[in-house]
Amino acid sequence: MSSLDPYSVAVALDGAGWHPAAWRFNTVPARSYFTAGHWVDQVRQAERGLLDFVTFEDSLTLQSSNLFTADSRTDQVRGRFDAVLLAARVAPATRHIGLVPTAGVTHSEPFHLSTGLATLDHISGGRAGWKVRVSATPAEAENFGRRTVPQIDERSLQSGAAQELLAELFGEAADAVEVVRRLWDSWEDDAVIRDRSTGRYLDRGKLHPVDFQGSHFSVVGPSITPRPPQGQPLVTALAHSTIPYELAAKGADLVYVTPRDADDARAVVGAVRQAEDRVGRTGARLRIFADLVVFLEDTPERARSRKARFDGADGAELVSDAAVLTDSPTGLVRTLAGFREAGIDGFRLRPGASEADLRAIVTGLVPELQSRGLFRRSYDTGTLRSRLGLSVPANRYAA
Amino acid sequence: MTYSRRTGFPKKQVHLAAGFPGVNHWTVWSDPRSGSQTDFASFVHLAETAERGKFDFFFLAEGLRLREHLGRLHDLDVAGRPNTLTVLAALAAVTERIGLVGTLSSTFNEPYDLARQLATVDHLSDGRAGWNVVTSSDAFHGANFRRGGYLDKADRYTRAAEFVAASRRLWDSWSADALVGDQPTGAFLSDPDIGRYTFGGEHFDIAGRFTVPRSPQGHPVLVQAGDSAEGRDFAARTVDVVFSAHAELEPARSFYADVTRRVVAAGRNPDSVLVLPGAGFVLGDSTSDARDRAREVALAQVGPETARAQLEQVWGAELPDLDPDGPVPAPPTSHDTTIRLGQARHAIDPLAQARRWYDRATTEGLTVRELVIAETTRHTFVGTAAEVAGQIDHAVQTEAADGYILSGHITPTGLDEFVDTVVPELQDRGVFRTEYEGTTLRDHLGLGAPTATTLPTDRTAVSRPTVVGATA
Ligand SMILES: Cc1cc2nc3c(=O)[nH]c(=O)nc-3n(C[C@H](O)[C@H](O)[C@H](O)COP(=O)(O)O)c2cc1C
Numbered sequence: 001m002s003s004l005d006p007y008s009v010a011v012a013l014d015g016a017g018w019h020p021a022a023w024r025f026n027t028v029p030a031r032s033y034f035t036a037g038h039w040v041d042q043v044r045q046a047e048r049g050l051l052d053f054v055t056f057e058d059s060l061t062l063q064s065s066n067l068f069t070a071d072s073r074t075d076q077v078r079g080r081f082d083a084v085l086l087a088a089r090v091a092p093a094t095r096h097i098g099l100v101p102t103a104g105v106t107h108s109e110p111f112h113l114s115t116g117l118a119t120l121d122h123i124s125g126g127r128a129g130w131k132v133r134v135s136a137t138p139a140e141a142e143n144f145g146r147r148t149v150p151q152i153d154e155r156s157l158q159s160g161a162a163q164e165l166l167a168e169l170f171g172e173a174a175d176a177v178e179v180v181r182r183l184w185d186s187w188e189d190d191a192v193i194r195d196r197s198t199g200r201y202l203d204r205g206k207l208h209p210v211d212f213q214g215s216h217f218s219v220v221g222p223s224i225t226p227r228p229p230q231g232q233p234l235v236t237a238l239a240h241s242t243i244p245y246e247l248a249a250k251g252a253d254l255v256y257v258t259p260r261d262a263d264d265a266r267a268v269v270g271a272v273r274q275a276e277d278r279v280g281r282t283g284a285r286l287r288i289f290a291d292l293v294v295f296l297e298d299t300p301e302r303a304r305s306r307k308a309r310f311d312g313a314d315g316a317e318l319v320s321d322a323a324v325l326t327d328s329p330t331g332l333v334r335t336l337a338g339f340r341e342a343g344i345d346g347f348r349l350r351p352g353a354s355e356a357d358l359r360a361i362v363t364g365l366v367p368e369l370q371s372r373g374l375f376r377r378s379y380d381t382g383t384l385r386s387r388l389g390l391s392v393p394a395n396r397y398a399a
Numbered sequence: 400m401t402y403s404r405r406t407g408f409p410k411k412q413v414h415l416a417a418g419f420p421g422v423n424h425w426t427v428w429s430d431p432r433s434g435s436q437t438d439f440a441s442f443v444h445l446a447e448t449a450e451r452g453k454f455d456f457f458f459l460a461e462g463l464r465l466r467e468h469l470g471r472l473h474d475l476d477v478a479g480r481p482n483t484l485t486v487l488a489a490l491a492a493v494t495e496r497i498g499l500v501g502t503l504s505s506t507f508n509e510p511y512d513l514a515r516q517l518a519t520v521d522h523l524s525d526g527r528a529g530w531n532v533v534t535s536s537d538a539f540h541g542a543n544f545r546r547g548g549y550l551d552k553a554d555r556y557t558r559a560a561e562f563v564a565a566s567r568r569l570w571d572s573w574s575a576d577a578l579v580g581d582q583p584t585g586a587f588l589s590d591p592d593i594g595r596y597t598f599g600g601e602h603f604d605i606a607g608r609f610t611v612p613r614s615p616q617g618h619p620v621l622v623q624a625g626d627s628a629e630g631r632d633f634a635a636r637t638v639d640v641v642f643s644a645h646a647e648l649e650p651a652r653s654f655y656a657d658v659t660r661r662v663v664a665a666g667r668n669p670d671s672v673l674v675l676p677g678a679g680f681v682l683g684d685s686t687s688d689a690r691d692r693a694r695e696v697a698l699a700q701v702g703p704e705t706a707r708a709q710l711e712q713v714w715g716a717e718l719p720d721l722d723p724d725g726p727v728p729a730p731p732t733s734h735d736t737t738i739r740l741g742q743a744r745h746a747i748d749p750l751a752q753a754r755r756w757y758d759r760a761t762t763e764g765l766t767v768r769e770l771v772i773a774e775t776t777r778h779t780f781v782g783t784a785a786e787v788a789g790q791i792d793h794a795v796q797t798e799a800a801d802g803y804i805l806s807g808h809i810t811p812t813g814l815d816e817f818v819d820t821v822v823p824e825l826q827d828r829g830v831f832r833t834e835y836e837g838t839t840l841r842d843h844l845g846l847g848a849p850t851a852t853t854l855p856t857d858r859t860a861v862s863r864p865t866v867v868g869a870t871a
Binding site: 021023024025029030031034035036040059060061062070072073074075076077078079080081082084085086088089090091092093107108109111112115116118119120122123139140142143144145146187191192194196198199200201202203204207216217218219220221222224225226313 | 428429436437438439443462463464465471472474475476477478479480481482484485486488489491492493507508509511512515516519520522523524525542543544545547573578579580582583585586587588589590591592593594603604605606607608609610611612702703704705
C-alpha cells in the first residue's frame with residue numbers, strides 16, 4: 001500500500017472515552033453510558049465521518065486502573081454491556097459503518113460466539129467484525145469457576161510460567177477462532193433450496209459437520225445459523241508481543257498494534273510479518289492498524305492542556321499501552337503519514353474523550369484527510385470486508 | 400390467576416405473545432407467501448405486527464443443534480436460526496414497548512455470561528427483556544459445547560435452579576443507586592465494591608465483579624418451558640410465566656390447576672405466575688371457510704414425507720415401505736429414541752403413545768397422513784375473528800390459561816390477520832389492552848418487583864439486601 005492510497009480509519013468506543021477522567025468533562029450524564037441512545041449517537045457520528053468501522057470494548061470483569069488486578073476506585077467509569085449485543089442494538093440504527101465488538105474466547109462458548117457474530121452480520125447486512133479477546137486473569141476465571149488461572153503481573157510477565165500460560169491461552173484462542181470460522185462455513189450459501197417437488201427445505205449435502213477436536217473443547221456442528229453475508233465476518237485482534245502476533249497471523253484478518261512512533265511502527269510491522277511467515281499464513285496478508293489515543297484541538301497546545309486538565313482530575317498522568325497524541329488535526333495527519341510510510345495500513349483511534357475527540361475526528365481529521373485526497377467522500381455499498389480490500393472467502397467445505 | 404390482577408377491569412385480562420415460527424412442520428415454507436426464516440426483515444415484520452397489536456411480548460425458541468432424522472440432517476422442515484440474544488438486541492432498536500423474550504439453555508451456558516447478556520438486553524430495550532429457561536433435551540446438543548455430553552435428569556433442574564439463583568445474585572450486585580456520576584466531585588460510583596458477588600452451590604462456585612449496572616426491570620422476566628414434574632416444580636418455585644404445551648381446553652385446565660397447586664405449595668401467590676400455552680390458529684370469513692382453510696393448512700404442514708417422518712418418530716423405527724396415504728401399521732414393541740434427534744421430547748411413554756395413535760387410526764379409519772394431521776397440527780383456534788376471540792376469552796375466563804403464545808404458520812406475515820381482526824374483537828370484549836399502560840415487560844404482565852431466590856444448596860446466602868423499586 002502506498003502512502004497515497006486512501007486511509008482506513010476506525011474509532012474505538014469505550015465508556016466516556018479512553019481517559020479515565022473523561023466522564024467528568026463530557027456534557028452527558030454518567031447514566032447515559034448505559035443507555036442505547038448514547039451508543040447510537042456515537043456510532044452515527046462516526047458514520048457521519050465515513051469511518052471504516054467502530055470497535056466496542058468488553059471484558060469479563062469490571063474495569064480497573066491496574067492492568068492485572070482489580071481496584072476499588074469509585075472515580076472512574078465502571079461497568080460495560082456485552083459488546084456483541086450492543087453492536088446488534090446499534091446495527092438497525094446505522095447503515096454503512098462496520099461494527100466490531102470485542103468478545104472473549106477463554107471462557108465463552110465458541111458455538112455461541114459463532115452464531116452471535118454471524119447474526120450480527122445478517123442483521124447489519126455484512127458489516128460485522130470481531131475483536132478477539134483472551135482472558136488471562138484469575139478475576140475473569142473466577143466468574144466461571146471452571147479453571148484456575150495464576151496471577152500474572154508486570155514482574156512475572158516474562159517468567160517461564162507466565163509465558164507458558166499465555167501460550168496455552170493463546171493456543172486455545174486460535175482453536176476458538178478456527179472453530180468459529182468453520183462454523184461460519186458449515187452452511188454453503190445455497191443450502192436452503194425450498195424444493196416443493198420433493199418437499200425438501202434443505203439440501204443436506206450443503207451442510208457440513210465441522211468436527212473440531214481440541215484440547216479444550218470439541219464441536220461437531222454444523223452451525224444452527226446460515227452462513228453470514230460476508231462469508232466470514234472480519235476477525236481482528238489487539239496484539240502487543242510475539243505470542244499475540246502469532247495468534248493474529250494464524251486466525252485474524254486485521255491486527256491492532258501499539259507502536260510508540262513511526263520508527264517503532266517499522267519494527268512492529270516487521271515483527272508481524274515475521275509472525276505471518278512463522279505460522280505459514282496463506283491468503284491475504286494481515287491488515288495492520290496502529291492504535292493511537294488521541295486528544296485533538298485546534299492547536300497542539302490546547303490539546304495538551306486539555307489532557308493535562310484530565311490528568312489533574314484523575315490524579316495521575318494517563319498510562320496507556322498505545323501512544324498518546326495531543327495534537328491538531330493537521331499535526332495528526334502528518335503523524336499518520338509517518339506511520340503509513342512505516343508500513344501501517346490503517347488506524348484505530350481511541351478518543352481521549354468520547355465527545356470532544358470523536359467530534360474532532362469527524363469534523364477535523366476527516367476533512368483534513370479528504371482535502372489531501374486521502375479519505376473517501378462517501379461510502380460505497382460494499383461489506384466491511386470489501387471496504388478493507390478483502391474478498392468473500394471461498395467456503396472451505398464447498399465442492 | 401384471579402379476576403383481581405388489574406383493578407378497573409371486571410374481567411380477567413388476556414395476555415398475548417407472538418412466537419416466531421419455529422423449525423418444525425407447523426411452519427409452512429412451501430407457501431408462496433412464506434418469506435425468509437433468517438433475514439432480519441422477517442423478525443422486524445413480526446415484532447412490529449405484534450407491537451401494533453399491543454402484544455405482551457415477542458418470543459423466540461431456540462435449538463442448539465440441527466435436527467437429525469434417521470441419522471441424517473432432517474431436511475423436510477425449516478432449519479437454521481439466528482442467535483436468539485443478538486436478534487432480541489437488534490429488535491430493541493425497531494420496537495418501543497413490546498417485550499422481547501428468548502429461549503436460552505441453562506445447561507449450555509454459564510451464569511456470568513448469560514446474566515450479563517440478559518441485563519444488557521434489558522438496558523438496551525429499556526426494560527423489556529425476558530428469558531425462557533430451558534434445560535435442553537439431551538446429550539446430542541452437548542457435542543457443540545465445552546461441557547460436552549449432558550446432565551442426569553435429576554441434575555438438569557438443580558443446575559437450572561442454581562443458574563437462576565446465581566443470575567439473580569449477579570443482577571442484584573449493583574444497587575439501583577450505585578451510579579452517582581457526580582462530575583464536580585468525581586464520584587462515579589457510590590460503592591468501591593460495586594458488582595461484587597459470590598455464589599457457591601453444587602453446580603457453580605463463582606465469585607467476582609459483575610459489569611452491568613442494575614437494569615430497568617431489576618431482573619428480566621423469567622419464563623419456563625418443560626413438562627416433567629421436576630420442570631413444573633422448578634417453574635412453580637422460580638419463574639413468572641409458564642410456557643405450556645397444553646393448549647386444548649381440557650388438558651389446559653388440568654395443567655393450569657396442577658401448576659397453581661405447585662405454586663401455592665411453593666409458598667407463592669398464584670397471581671404472580673402466568674400460564675401461557677403455545678397455540679396455533681386459522682381464521683376464515685365464516686366458520687366453514689375457516690375449517691376449509693384449516694384443512695388446507697394441515698395438508699401443507701403434513702406432506703406425505705412429513706407424515707412418514709412423524710410416524711417414524713412416534714414409532715421409534717424406520718418405516719421405508721410405509722404408504723403415507725395408506726393404513727397405519729401395527730404399533731411397535733420396542734422404541735428407538737434416536738430416530739429423531741435435536742427435538743424436545745415430552746415426558747410420555749413412547750410405546751403407549753404409539754398404541755394410542757394406532758387405536759385412534761383404527762377407530763376413526765384414518766390413513767397415516769390423516770392420523771398425523773389429527774395428532775400433530777396444533778390448530779387451537781379455528782373460526783371467524785369473532786369466534787376465535789370468543790374461544791380465547793372463554794378459555795382465559797375458565798382457568799385454562801392466562802393467555803397464549805401464538806405462532807402463525809407463515810413467516811413472517813402469519814400474525815397480520817390475527818392482529819387486524821381478532822385483537823379488535825378482544826378489545827371490544829374488554830379483555831385486551833387498547834394501549835400499553837406501562838413501559839416494561841413486567842408492567843405488561845402485571846408483575847411486581849423481582850425478588851431474589853435463595854437455594855438450600857447455596858453456601859453463600861445473600862450478603863446484600865434485595866433492591867426493590869427499580870423498575871424505571
Ligand atoms: C412448550 C414448550 C416449548 C419448548 N421450547 C423449547 C425450545 O425452544 N428450546 C429448547 O431447547 N427446549 C424447549 N423445550 C424443552 C424444555 O425446555 C425441556 O428441555 C424439555 O422439555 C425437557 O424437560 P422436561 O423433562 O421438564 O420436559 C420446550 C418445552 C415445552 C413444553
